[in-house]
Amino acid sequence: MTRPALRLENIVKTFPGVRALDGVSFEVLPGEVHALMGENGAGKSTLMKVLGGIHQPNEGRILVGEEPAVMANPLEAKAKGIVFIHQELSLAEELSVAENIYLGELPRKSFGRVDWATLYARTDEILKKLKVGFDARTMVGTLSIANQQMVEIARALTVDAKAVIFDEPTASLTDSEKVVLFEVIDDLKKDGVGIIYISHRMEEIFKITDRISVLRDGEYRGTLVTKETTEDDVTQLMIGRSLDLSRNHEHAEVGDVALEVRGLSCGDLYRDISFEIRRGEVVGFYGLVGAGRTEIAETLFGLRAPSAGQILLDGEEVHLGSPVDAIARGISLVPEDRKGQGLVLGMNCRDNMTLPQVGDLTAGPFVSDGAEIAIFDQYRDKLDIRTPGWRQTVGNLSGGNQQKIVIGKWLSMHPTLLIVDEPTRGIDVGSKSEIHKLIRQLASQGYAVMVISSEMPEVLHVSDRIVAMYHGELIRTFTSDEVTEDSLIQAISGIRTDGGDKAA
Amino acid sequence: MAPGTWSTFLRRGAIWAFIALELAFFSIAGEFLSVSDKAFMNWDNMLLLLKQSAPLGIIAMGMTLIMVNGNIDLSVGAIFALAAVILLDSMTWPFMAAMGDWSFLLAWVFALLAGVALGALNGFLVWKTGVDAFIITLGAMLGFRGLVFMYNGENPTSHLNWTLVDFAEAQFLGLHTATWFLLVVTAGMWWLMNRTVHGRNAYAIGDNREAAVNAGIRVGPHMMINFMIIGFLAALSAVVFYSESGSVNPNDGMLYELWIITAVVLGGTKLTGGSGSIISTLGGVLAIQILRRGLNHIGADTSTVNLVIGLILIAVLFLDRQLNVKGKEALRI
Ligand SMILES: Nc1ncnc2c1ncn2[C@@H]1O[C@H](COP(=O)(O)OP(=O)(O)OP(=O)(O)O)[C@@H](O)[C@H]1O
Ligand SMILES: [Mg+2]
Secondary structure, eight states, rough: OOOEEEEEEEEEEEEETEEEEEEEEEEEOTTTEEEEEOSSSSSSHHHHHHTTTSSOSSSSEETTTTTEOOOOOHHHHTTTTTTOSSSOOOOOOBHHHHHHHTTTTTOOOGGGGOHHHHHHHHHHHHHHHHHHHHOOTTTTSSSSSHHHHHHHHGGGGGGGGGGEEESSSSTTHHHHHHHHHHHHHHHHHHHTTTEEEEEOHHHHHHHHHSEEEETTTTTTEEEGGGGGGHHHHHHHHHHHOOOOOOSSOOOOOSEEEEEEEEEEEEETEEEEEEEEETTOOEEEOOOOTTHHHHHHHHHHTTTTTEEEEEEETTTTEEOSSSHHHHTTTTTEOOSSSSIIIIIOOOSBHHHHHHHHGGGGSEEEEEOOOHHHHHHHHHHHHHHTTOOOOSSGGGGGGGGHHHHHHHHHHHTTTTOOOEEEEEETOOOHHHHHHHHHHHHHHHHTTTTTEEESSSSOOOOOOOHHHEEEETTTEEEEETTTTTOHHHHHHHHHHOOOTTTSSSSO | OTHHHHHHHHHHHHHHHHHHHHHHHHHHHHHHHSSSSTTTTTTHHHHHHHHHHHHHHHHHHHHHHHHHHHOOOSSSHHHHHHHHHHHHTTTSHHHHHHHHHHHHHHHHHHHHHHHHHHHHHHHHHHHOOOOOOHHHHHHHHHHHHHHHHHHHTTTOOOOHHHHHHHHHHEETTEEEHHHHHHHHHHHHHHHHHHBBBHHHHHHHHHHHHHHHHHTTHHHHHHHHHHHHHHHHHHHHHHHHHHHHHOOOOTTTTTTTHHHHHHHHHHHTTTTTSSSOOOOHHHHHHHHHHHHHHHHHHHTOHHHHHHHHHHHHHHHHHHHHHHHHHHHHHHOOO
């Protein structure tokens, strides 16, 4: 039997009020892809941060090869060959791609000078392997989220790694970028690098991993060999029950048209878009990243002025100049980038959730604590948000729980039209089905819901109708009865098939 | 052209366009309003303007580094004064006096070392206590100023060394000694920030501190070095200025920190860190100096000068914001 590349033994890690890890052991063999799974807040990222020198464990030890090792800081972990690709983007936006990839270890010449020639040459070599469309000198802030993620991934290739940790690397990648990522992982594997792979996406896990370890509430639950197990087994281990992932849901009673869009265009971003969403209806927007869906959502939320076309709410034409207008008219947007757009990371859970309506929650001139807490409690229960209490700083929550706070925030506004952009990115299977249920439930209560998603199972699962987009154009609108996976894939690749009324 | 390049160019170029505008305005307005009969764009006048920019300018270069790093240093005015006191007083010490005229070289070393030490103290506290640099240096500003007063009460500290005065008043290739110091410091800091690992790390830390920590950059020591650099530059500025004047009042350098921060911000450095440029800071320093001199030239008094500079600062930041939003096309909720 091969010796593990590294091993964590009986790791305990507590934060004030939280026992994030409770005696967890985990190992990865050289040349193995080992998945780490668990619900949001199960402790996956925390375990990896212990390994990466960001957190110090209260108990337990780390072995690199046979040697016990102390990772006092990220530098030491790196020196021992551990590369950490973070879940939340960890990039300096005003710096170049090259400087970000080699952050903390820029190649030097005499007098502490940066060796730019080497830096750019090495970076371009890595970028070539990753087949990305930008070069070493590009400023990171000008890249899309997906491309920024590729910059993070590029870091795995800079050093002679013993082990590489990928913490939800695919959350914002397109399919073609995923293929590249999996090639990279394959290459690393061939070089005998141990890979730890965290993801909530079962299909990926079953495609690329060799073994799966499961955490639950900070405890180690077991390790399965991927080839010999099923999705259901993993889910059982993760959340203690099976999930109903069937596609069919009851159609809610469809009411009046809540939103109608006619011939909407915005420069090159999207052109001549027409659709309507009725009360009680969920309309899914499916397409590749960059198809223009987010931009339409931003227009509807008053963030991006259209160059042509009309927006009608309840049959009345509106001009949405700012999010304030949009919110006043009952439109809510759960944005795609929660860290940059959805949350104030330094603020506590409750204040984040009540932020857009805090002006209404007053008793006399003061903000009413009680009302705020009541709202927080209601949505914490509804969405099953794992936090020790409303006082917890949002930045300390696990990624998935942060997303739930954003959703809770907008749900608590009781919007007429709820737009959700990638609602379950980074969310575990259990909560994902909760959120899907919630979206259906909102529809049945008479809300109009617009769901933007790059995950086919998700759009198929929640939508009454599906709008397929390609390069800023609306290719076709499907009803949930007529849609098939094949026709959907064709549509988002720009292939128009007959049979759909284009302007539904 | 990559996206954002145009707006970056505009932002970088804006301060120089502003300077050109100022020069044009004061030249024309000077024709009608001037209290002197000399033209504003007179060669000597411009040389003097550069020379007078030096004391603030030298420190502003250090402040750019500190602010790009995501910190701020309010104690520079006090360090400036304390270094000046040490510079002038040390030349009267018996063993120094015995060394004759050239003792000033040692006096410089004392003053500069004092600046570095005070900066190190600031940096060490910021590193070890984790308290915001604003608070630490606010305390330091009061404390260091207290030391200045303890030294000599309300009285000025004076010493004239003629070798030194000759040196300070010298002109080389037309430029004054102080101007040369400013130019060398600007070049040196530009090199540090754009060419060295330390400088690039300063940008990274200011931009995303967590990312820098994750990447294994040792943020604390890094910041301490930056505070030592600005301490050094504050002392250097005192050395350059007081070598010539030979007398320091305990109130000298008060409000310097505000002028310096104004110049740096005018030059486009972000208060939140992560972005800024040494060359644009030089522009900011010159713009303020031209404004002060120009307003004097057309007969405005000090209070008008302050009011105008305040208004211009706000207008410039507003414009910068507009440009930024357009250039980035990043729409944040
Ligand atoms: N710095 C911190 N301070 C306090 N609590 C923390 C901190 N970091 C993590 N936690 C808590 O530890 C628990 C585990 O969080 P962790 O981020 O490891 O979850 P995760 O398994 O990565 O979840 P996800 O799938 O959502 O990313 C959570 O309850 C979280 O709130
Ligand atoms: Mg996580």
